[in-house]
Amino acid sequence: xxxxxxxxxxxxxxxxxxxxxxxxxxxxxxxxxxxxxxxxxxxxxxxxxxxxxxxxxxxxxxxxxxxxxxxxxxxxxxxxxxxxxxxxxxxxxxxxxxxxxxxxxxxxxxxxxxxxxxxxxxxxxxxxxxxxxxxxxxxxxxxxxxxxxxxxxxxxxxxxxxxxxxxxxxxxxxxxxxxxxxxxxxxxxxxxxxxxxxxxxxxxxxxxxxxxxxxxxxxxxxxxxxxxxxxxxxxxxxxxxxxxxxxxxxxxxxxxxxxxxxxxxxxxxxxxxxxxxxxxx
Amino acid sequence: xxxxxxxxxxxxxxxxxxxxxxxxxxxxxxxxxxxxxxxxxxxxxxxxxxxxxxxxxxxxxxxxxxxxxxxxxxxxxxxxxxxxxxxxxxxxxxxxxxxxxxxxxxxxxxxxxxxxxxxxxxxxxxxxxxxxxxxxxxxxxxxxxxxxxxxxxxxxxxxxxxxxxxxxxxxxxxxxxxxxxxxxxxxxxxxxxxxxxxxxxxxxxxxxxxxxxxxxxxxxxxxxxxxxxxxxxxxxxxxxxxxxxxxxxxxxxxxxxxxxxxxxxxxxxxxxxxxxxxxxxxxxxxxxxxxxxxxxxxxxxxxxxxxxxxxxxxxxxxxxxxxxxxxxxxxxxxxxxxxxxxxxxxxxxxxxxxxxxxxxxxxxxxxxxx
Numbered sequence: 001x002x003x004x005x006x007x008x009x010x011x012x013x014x015x016x017x018x019x020x021x022x023x024x025x026x027x028x029x030x031x032x033x034x035x036x037x038x039x040x041x042x043x044x045x046x047x048x049x050x051x052x053x054x055x056x057x058x059x060x061x062x063x064x065x066x067x068x069x070x071x072x073x074x075x076x077x078x079x080x081x082x083x084x085x086x087x088x089x090x091x092x093x094x095x096x097x098x099x100x101x102x103x104x105x106x107x108x109x110x111x112x113x114x115x116x117x118x119x120x121x122x123x124x125x126x127x128x129x130x131x132x133x134x135x136x137x138x139x140x141x142x143x144x145x146x147x148x149x150x151x152x153x154x155x156x157x158x159x160x161x162x163x164x165x166x167x168x169x170x171x172x173x174x175x176x177x178x179x180x181x182x183x184x185x186x187x188x189x190x191x192x193x194x195x196x197x198x199x200x201x202x203x204x205x206x207x208x209x210x211x212x213x214x215x216x217x218x219x220x221x222x223x224x225x226x227x228x229x230x231x232x233x234x235x236x237x238x239x240x241x242x243x244x245x246x247x248x249x250x251x252x253x254x255x256x257x258x259x260x261x262x263x264x265x266x267x268x269x270x271x272x273x274x275x276x277x278x279x280x281x
Numbered sequence: 282x283x284x285x286x287x288x289x290x291x292x293x294x295x296x297x298x299x300x301x302x303x304x305x306x307x308x309x310x311x312x313x314x315x316x317x318x319x320x321x322x323x324x325x326x327x328x329x330x331x332x333x334x335x336x337x338x339x340x341x342x343x344x345x346x347x348x349x350x351x352x353x354x355x356x357x358x359x360x361x362x363x364x365x366x367x368x369x370x371x372x373x374x375x376x377x378x379x380x381x382x383x384x385x386x387x388x389x390x391x392x393x394x395x396x397x398x399x400x401x402x403x404x405x406x407x408x409x410x411x412x413x414x415x416x417x418x419x420x421x422x423x424x425x426x427x428x429x430x431x432x433x434x435x436x437x438x439x440x441x442x443x444x445x446x447x448x449x450x451x452x453x454x455x456x457x458x459x460x461x462x463x464x465x466x467x468x469x470x471x472x473x474x475x476x477x478x479x480x481x482x483x484x485x486x487x488x489x490x491x492x493x494x495x496x497x498x499x500x501x502x503x504x505x506x507x508x509x510x511x512x513x514x515x516x517x518x519x520x521x522x523x524x525x526x527x528x529x530x531x532x533x534x535x536x537x538x539x540x541x542x543x544x545x546x547x548x549x550x551x552x553x554x555x556x557x558x559x560x561x562x563x564x565x566x567x568x569x570x571x572x573x574x575x576x577x578x579x580x581x582x583x584x585x586x587x588x589x590x591x592x593x594x595x596x597x598x599x600x601x602x603x604x605x606x607x608x609x610x611x612x613x614x615x616x617x618x619x620x621x622x623x624x625x626x627x628x629x630x631x632x633x634x635x636x637x638x639x640x641x642x643x644x645x646x647x648x649x650x651x
Contacts, residue, residue, distance in 0.1 A: 007401045009352050013362045034361075054364070056357040057553055059545050061571070082571030096362030098355070217574075244570045246543040246557075249398040253540030253560070254568060256586075257576070259595040264397065279576045 008249050011054040011098025012038040018093050022077060023157045026124060027089060028066070030075040033099070042099075045069055046106030047131035048240055048268045051076075052248045054098030058087035062245045062263070065102060066127045068134035077127045077159075103248040104267045107132050107238060109139075112210050116144035120223050122151050122193050122215025126159045128240050128267075129214050133167065140172050145205060148175045151193030151219070155179050155186040176202065193219060194226040206231045213239045213271075224271060234272035241267045241274070283458040285472035286479060292447065292454050293330055294471050295413065296322055296376050304374040304411055307344065309334045319344075319375070332449070333419035336379050336428075338610055340536040344373055345386060345406045346393075349558050352402065352543070357551040368405035377415040378443075379423070380436035381608035385536025386412070387442045391600045392539050402557075411462060414443035418486050420493035425609060428494060429622055432501040433607025437490045448483050455483045504625040505603070507632060509594035517631040521588075521624060522581020524617035529561030531611035531620065532587070537604045540567075562587050588624055 013034040020028045033039040042051075045065055053076060054060045061084045063076045080089045091097060109132065117136055121129050136143050148167060152158045158177060168175035176196045178189040189199060193215070197204050211232055213223050220239070227237055243255035243262045255262035258277030260269070269277070287295070299306050306322040308330040317337045322330060353366040378386075386407075393403040416438035417423035417430070423437070430436030438448060444463035447454045455475060458464035466472065507513050532538045542560040545553045560567060562583055569575040577583050590596060591604040605621055612620025619627075 007366050007368070008398050009402075010366050011362070011364050013364070015361075054355065054362070056355055056362055056551075057545065057547065060543065060555075085571065095360050096357070098362050098364055242570065243576070244568050246541070250396060251393065251398070251400055251539065252542065252557075253562070254542070256590065258589075259593065279582075 008100070009247065011052065011060070011100045014097055014099045016091050016093055016095050016097065019091075022159050023152075025080040025089075026077060026159065027080075028075050028077045029088065029091070030073060031097070031099070032074060034096075039074070042074075042102060043069065045102035047109060047135045048107035048128060049102040049104045050128075050248070050267060051099050051101030051103065052245075053078075053084075053088065054100075055084055055087040055091070056097065058084045060098075060246070061085060062103075062248060064128040064131075064240070066130040068131045068138060070135055070138040077124070077130075079124055101248065103263055105265065107212070107240075107268050109135055113142050114144065114208070116205050116209040117146045118204060118209055118211040119146075119148045119150075120193060120211060120213045120215070120227075121149070122219035122223075123153070123157065124159060125213075125215030125219070126150055127214075129212050130160060130163070132212055133173075134163075137167070137170065137173060144208065146173045147204065148173065149178075149193055149196045150176070151178045151180070151191075151196070151215075153180045155183055174202075192222060194223050197226055197230070204230060209236060211237045213237060234275065235270050237271035238268060239271065239274065241269060243267075283464050283467065284475040284480065284483075285456045285458075285467050286450075286475045287447075287454045287456050287471055287473070289452055289454065291471040292332065293327065294469075295445070295447075295456075295466070296327060296330060296374075298466060298469055298471075299374040299376070299411060299413075304372050306374045306376050307341070308376040309337060322376070330376070332377065332415065333422040334377070335422060335425055336382070336417075336608060336610075338534050338614060340385065340534060340608070340610065341375050341378055341382050342385055342389065342536045344371075344375060345410065346389060346403060346539075346541075346559075347406075349556055350402060352555045352557055354548070355545065355553045355555055368402045370405050370409055372409045373406075374411035374413060376413045378412055379417055379608070380414060380439035381428075381430045381433070381606040382536045383412060383414050383439045383442045384430075384433075384435035384602070384606040385608070388537045388600060388602045388604060388606065389539060391602060395600065412443045412445075414439050414446040414459075416446065416448040416487065416490070418449050418490040420490070424490065424493050424495075425613070426495055427609030427612040427620065427622065428607065429501070429609055430607035431491055431494050433603060433605055435606045437494075438487050448486060450479065450482050450486060455479055500625050500629045501605075501607075504628045505592045505594060505597065507628055508589055508592040512632070513628055514631055514635065517627060518581045518585040521619050521627060522579060522584045524619045525563060525580050525584050526616050527563050527565060527580060527583075528616065529563045530614040530616075532561035532563060533559055534610040534614050536608055536610075537591070537606050539604075562590070584619070588621075591621070 014031045017030045050062050053063045066077045167173050182190045241262050245255045246252035248263045250261040250264035257279045296306050307319045308322050311317050311331040311334050317334050353364050356363040393400040443459040446457040540560045541557040543557050545555050548554045568577045597603050612622050
């Protein structure tokens with residue numbers, strides 16, 4: 001879809017196969033392209049890239065790609081938050097919608113080979129990181145330690161429960177979860193996600209580590225503070241930015257911050273870059 | 282340089298020649314006072330085409346990036362998603378485009394056709410264009426009080442980017458071809474041989490024109506440096522922001538602004554058209570995301586953004602041209618007087634104040650000197 005003569009703005013027809021509710025207002029949409037050739041072009045995506053999703057009569061929006069390229073399934077996980085995502089949530093299996101992409105730089109997973117990976121996510125910030133986690137687990141031998149720290153407001157708002165239970169049980173991955181407020185179903189840790197770093201028995205190496213951080217702005221700020229205090233350099237903290245986007249290909253101008261167009265130069269940036277771009281997260 | 286002479290009375294024949302070659306021709310016209318516009322030339326209005334004219338506020342950029350442009354038609358066909366696109370083509374000549382607007386189109390070329398993604402809609406309109414540049418030489422009509430192309434290095438006569446360029450020598454116009462298509466016209470009998478002395482006259486006329494510019498923005502390049510090195514005090518951006526009425530006028534008249542929004546609208550049962558519409562970084566909702574979070578909250582953040590995007594050295598390198606062409610339209614339309622020339626002046630003043638306050642600090646030996 002990125003060929004010279006191709007119309008980069010033209011979405012390709014896709015069909016919704018099934019939906020799965022994750023938490024309140026957040027749903028995963030499993031889909032496939034009508035034309036297998038479109039899927040072949042799409043298949044080379046990288047963790048951290050995104051796609052533009054069109055819903056008939058409502059418009060288009062950028063959506064993270066939660067699946068890893070090593071998985072066969074195509075799906076989006078989307079919170080109902082505005083007019084187009086509302087319309088997406090109203091779709092039934094069998095309905096058609098449009099997809100174009102993948103866009104953006106993605107996480108340079110090859111460059112992280114041999115390093116320890118620390119994933120820190122809050123709320124639905126886990127959506128783009130899910131891709132990297134599954135990717136890293138698939139290529140387990142290429143990376144050092146893999147740690148996942150995840151926090152949500154309440155136990156009801158923990159995303160990807162089944163997947164994360166599986167990660168926690170898997171060999172070679174340490175998975176820690178916390179909630180801000182517990183209820184009767186929860187006997188795990190309570191507190192912000194950064195408090196997981198200080199749990200008894202938890203050690204977070206920083207010597208050869210890259211930390212992936214994704215979550216709401218307030219969580220992001222505190223986690224960054226914690227990681228820097230632990231001695232992680234700014235250049236080895238990576239995140240993916242969200243911005244209002246119309247085109248996804250560096251033309252419409254909405255996502256331009258500092259010297260970067262988030263859609264083509266990002267959405268993945270190191271914290272060092274983010275700080276220099278000089279805008280709120 | 283391929284140059285010819287065209288007698289003054291024959292210059293509008295160029296419009297006829299282009300029309301005969303299948304081009305729709307647009308050219309400037311003049312109404313009352315400062316009211317000027319580009320319009321399609323017809324048999325009826327052909328004689329009213331204005332050669333020297335204050336540059337219309339609505340830039341000819343719209344012929345290659347229309348204010349509203351259909352991108353595709355989307356259909357819901359029994360639940361299936363269908364998208365169909367047919368980028369418009371045209372065979373359009375712009376007669377009398379000014380050097381600043383030409384530089385604007387050159388900038389848009391680099392922005393929309395350069396880098397990893399090409400914009401097929403832009404390309405499709407652009408491919409069929411023929412550009413006749415008129416050098417700005419008339420101090421009364423062409424060169425307005427806000428014009429500063431001499432500082433932005435785009436005028437008064439463009440160096441490239443045109444198919445044909447005209448410079449008014451009085452009794453005749455010197456025509457210079459910039460492309461083989463432009464040179465092809467020289468086979469027509471209205472084009473006569475030019476001599477060394479005509480080239481000298483052309484140089485004189487342009488030198489005279491350069492001296493007729495009134496707007497003093499010679500500090501423009503220094504502003505580029507100041508913006509690029511992030512040395513402008515936040516207070517200055519706040520002052521600029523305080524004067525912004527958030528109307529978006531500056532961006533809509535700018536020949537080098539590129540931003541657009543995209544929206545879908547119903548055009549029939551289960552049928553929608555997706556259009557792109559010029560958008561403006563001056564508007565509050567420009568960066569607001571679904572859910573309400575807006576990373577650029579204050580108005581001065583947004584103004585800072587516009588001038589940073591236009592002047593920062595990084596983007597100048599990235600596009601190989603400055604996103605300000607010196608046309609002065611933003612200065613003419615801005616109600617808060619923060620067009621580019623004023624902003625350059627405010628930046629200059631704030632840096633001068635900053636360096637003065639440094640000098641004014643008590644420094645023993647310096648004081649003894651006075």
